[in-house]
Amino acid sequence: MPRLIDRLGPAEDIWTVLGAEDPLPSSGSVIVALERLDEALAAGLELGVHLPNDTDPERVKPHFDRLSLISVDFPSFTDGRGFSIGHCLRALGYEGRLRATGPVISDQFDFLLACGFDEVLLPDSVAERQPPEHWAAAEGRITLGYQRGLAGRGSILDARRTAGDG
Amino acid sequence: MYRYDEFDRRFVDERVAEFRDQVERRLTGALNEAEFKPLRLMNGLYLQLHAYMLRVAIPYGTLNGRQMRMLAHIAETWDKGYGHFTTRQNIQYNWPKLKDVPDILEALATVEMHAIQTSGNCIRNITSDPFAGVAPEEIEDPRITAELLRQWSSLHPEFTYLGRKFKFAVTGSEHDRAAIKVHDIGIQIVRGEAGEVGYRVLVGGGMGRTPMIAKELRAFLPKADLLPYVEAILRVYNLHGRRDNKYKARIKILVHETGIDAFRDQVEREFATMDRAAVTAPEGEMERIAAYFAPPELTEKPSAPVAFERMKTLDPDFAQWVERNTSAHRVPGYVAATISLKPIGGVPGDATAEQMRAMADLAESYSVDEMRITHEQNVVLPHVALGDLYKVYRGLAAIGLEAPNKGLVTDIIACPGLDYCALATARSIPVAQAISKRFASNKRQREIGPLSIKISGCINACGHHHIGHIGILGLDKAGVENYQITLGGESTEDAALGQRLGPGFGYDELPDVIEKIVDIYLDLRQGRRETFLQTYRRVGMEPFKEALYATAD
Numbered sequence: 001m002p003r004l005i006d007r008l009g010p011a012e013d014i015w016t017v018l019g020a021e022d023p024l025p026s027s028g029s030v031i032v033a034l035e036r037l038d039e040a041l042a043a044g045l046e047l048g049v050h051l052p053n054d055t056d057p058e059r060v061k062p063h064f065d066r067l068s069l070i071s072v073d074f075p076s077f078t079d080g081r082g083f084s085i086g087h088c089l090r091a092l093g094y095e096g097r098l099r100a101t102g103p104v105i106s107d108q109f110d111f112l113l114a115c116g117f118d119e120v121l122l123p124d125s126v127a128e129r130q131p132p133e134h135w136a137a138a139e140g141r142i143t144l145g146y147q148r149g150l151a152g153r154g155s156i157l158d159a160r161r162t163a164g165d166g
Numbered sequence: 167m168y169r170y171d172e173f174d175r176r177f178v179d180e181r182v183a184e185f186r187d188q189v190e191r192r193l194t195g196a197l198n199e200a201e202f203k204p205l206r207l208m209n210g211l212y213l214q215l216h217a218y219m220l221r222v223a224i225p226y227g228t229l230n231g232r233q234m235r236m237l238a239h240i241a242e243t244w245d246k247g248y249g250h251f252t253t254r255q256n257i258q259y260n261w262p263k264l265k266d267v268p269d270i271l272e273a274l275a276t277v278e279m280h281a282i283q284t285s286g287n288c289i290r291n292i293t294s295d296p297f298a299g300v301a302p303e304e305i306e307d308p309r310i311t312a313e314l315l316r317q318w319s320s321l322h323p324e325f326t327y328l329g330r331k332f333k334f335a336v337t338g339s340e341h342d343r344a345a346i347k348v349h350d351i352g353i354q355i356v357r358g359e360a361g362e363v364g365y366r367v368l369v370g371g372g373m374g375r376t377p378m379i380a381k382e383l384r385a386f387l388p389k390a391d392l393l394p395y396v397e398a399i400l401r402v403y404n405l406h407g408r409r410d411n412k413y414k415a416r417i418k419i420l421v422h423e424t425g426i427d428a429f430r431d432q433v434e435r436e437f438a439t440m441d442r443a444a445v446t447a448p449e450g451e452m453e454r455i456a457a458y459f460a461p462p463e464l465t466e467k468p469s470a471p472v473a474f475e476r477m478k479t480l481d482p483d484f485a486q487w488v489e490r491n492t493s494a495h496r497v498p499g500y501v502a503a504t505i506s507l508k509p510i511g512g513v514p515g516d517a518t519a520e521q522m523r524a525m526a527d528l529a530e531s532y533s534v535d536e537m538r539i540t541h542e543q544n545v546v547l548p549h550v551a552l553g554d555l556y557k558v559y560r561g562l563a564a565i566g567l568e569a570p571n572k573g574l575v576t577d578i579i580a581c582p583g584l585d586y587c588a589l590a591t592a593r594s595i596p597v598a599q600a601i602s603k604r605f606a607s608n609k610r611q612r613e614i615g616p617l618s619i620k621i622s623g624c625i626n627a628c629g630h631h632h633i634g635h636i637g638i639l640g641l642d643k644a645g646v647e648n649y650q651i652t653l654g655g656e657s658t659e660d661a662a663l664g665q666r667l668g669p670g671f672g673y674d675e676l677p678d679v680i681e682k683i684v685d686i687y688l689d690l691r692q693g694r695r696e697t698f699l700q701t702y703r704r705v706g707m708e709p710f711k712e713a714l715y716a717t718a719d
Binding site: 077078079080081083084085087088091105107108110111112114115129130134137141142143144145146147148156157158159160161163 | 171172173174176177180181183184187188191195196197198201204205287317318320321322323324325326327328329401404405409440441444445447448450451454
């Protein structure tokens with residue numbers, strides 16, 4: 001079952017997640033833990049970082065131009081801190097790939113997109129029950145929301161103005 | 167009243183379709199029970215002791231006759247013929263079947279209603295003053311702000327998986343009938359120095375096992391800043407609120423542990439740096455909403471029409487009801503009439519389908535097709551001409567809802583308790599019924615004067631016992647129901663949390679205990695005008711303690 005899904009459907013994961021003890025490779029794309037970020041930055045790799053969901057988003061701001069990917073941890077789908085972290089990373093100016101990593105569910109896809117996420121990386125336990133077509137169906141299920149998200153669905157507030165009945 | 171436009175309508179329709187799909191995916195196993203649970207909760211569906219319970223939102227407690235009829239229709243078609251109005255101005259059905267719920271939601275959508283976010287760890291139904299748009303001292307109708315907040319908070323991408331539930335209340339009057347000091351965020355419409363309308367923002371109030379009175383976060387917030395400001399509050403809460411213990415996950419704990427000043431700094435910093443323009447309602451949106459709440463055109467009428475005065479003389483029961491259950495209206499010759507859902511010995515807040523239809527009839531005929539649900543679990547007809555009041559009264563008497571007890575000892579708030587609720591540790595409804603019967607005499611109730619009794623069947627405090635003049639909390643003590651009494655709670659602008667009287671009492675002892683407390687008050691009060699709360703604040707706990715526990719020995 002595909003574990004990585006974005007707006008276009010299942011995607012190939014080109015990233016290697018580096019374990020705490022693993023040596024840094026000499027090339028390739030690696031995701032490191034926050035504690036190893038400084039070490040990895042010095043190695044000149046294509047770099048991603050994985051953030052626990054109690055990380056202050058400001059902490060990685062100085063490295064935005066060096067980070068091709070930021071992965072935000074969702075320890076459970078009910079722990080919604082990651083939504084705010086995603087929002088804050090985008091608000092701080094991060095323009096790279098933003099990944100939600102954890103057992104999120106397809107019903108949260110639009111919310112994730114609206115908070116600035118590009119993709120989700122699912123554990124097998126979720127991926128096997130929620131195939132890509134569920135994610136495709138979930139996207140845009142509510143056509144317009146009441147907020148102005150960064151991506152995903154449009155805003156009723158703006159649509160009203162356009163419709164000229166505001 | 168607010169009416170859906172094409173966008174609101176599509177939003178709710180799509181939400182119903184989404185829930186139907188979620189139910190199907192639960193049945194196929196694509197969603198497991200743990201995943202389905204928050205989804206159904208955010209559509210108002212609880213699993214209770216005996217069955218599912220569906221909580222339908224009545225935004226800021228306002229509804230019209232057509233909507234009330236639909237509530238009656240749902241009660242008859244998919245439930246047992248009645249519904250239960252709640253302390254957050256909603257209605258609950260106690261016996262729906264899971265498979266019927268998508269149909270119920272679809273039926274609700276046809277009358278511009280929904281059950282979105284009436285449960286779950288998200289922003290709940292926005293509550294407000296039941297006398298909104300009616301009260302003479304009001305600065306501005308709080309429902310305009312409440313509706314703006316309802317929309318902003320509906321399926322908010324960032325704030326739908328919070329650490330815990332989150333409740334807003336809004337008042338447009340200084341006299342607080344919305345209990346804003348016991349909400350996560352309380353908003354009071356105020357005037358600034360130049361007379362401009364804005365908001366005073368309170369944060370961190372709440373009941374539950376750690377009751378707290380809200381603290382002032384901002385003395386004055388310009389109106390246009392409301393959405394960015396509450397978004398800043400929610401962001402700080404979502405990022406920093408505790409997630410390790412659900413009993414410490416409400417914002418009141420974060421505010422308490424951080425300290426209001428440090429918390430304010432965090433909110434103000436976020437507010438100062440965020441992209442406020444992206445969140446602010448577009449120009450004209452507030453005015454668009456406000457137009458729906460334009461005061462109805464009521465022609466001024468005599469403040470004491472002859473026929474009305476005559477009927478008061480001829481029918482003393484009517485006179486009593488008028489005295490107790492009607493409130494001042496900004497237009498001379500009109501009142502807001504409270505329909506008490508607390509008949510003697512009844513279940514607080516319950517109404518049958520027949521009663522709902524009769525109330526809808528009365529609203530359509532005599533109250534500009536409008537009703538309000540109050541946090542005291544009553545219904546208000548907000549715009550009744552004095553000349554029509556007797557007809558309204560007779561109509562209510564025909565369905566057994568003419569109790570002249572608003573604000574009196576039998577106007578009891580009670581949670582569903584052990585009769586329905588999976589969390590309850592004790593019964594609440596039968597306690598309310600027994601106390602109600604004990605004080606059945608109207609004469610005696612009037613003699614006692616304003617006195618609120620609020621009963622919760624567990625520590626979660628859905629029955630608001632902390633803010634009852636007399637609060638009753640039902641606990642389980644080694645398998646036996648035990649009831650703790652608190653005195654001196656209050657929900658209005660001088661809100662206070664009740665103090666514990668002492669060791670609890672058994673179920674059977676309660677009516678006697680309450681009667682004793684009332685008798686002590688009657689003995690101690692300085693004249694008939696001194697209310698229970700005033701007497702308690704003057705004399706304190708001691709006399710009550712002495713009398714109760716001395717006799718118990």
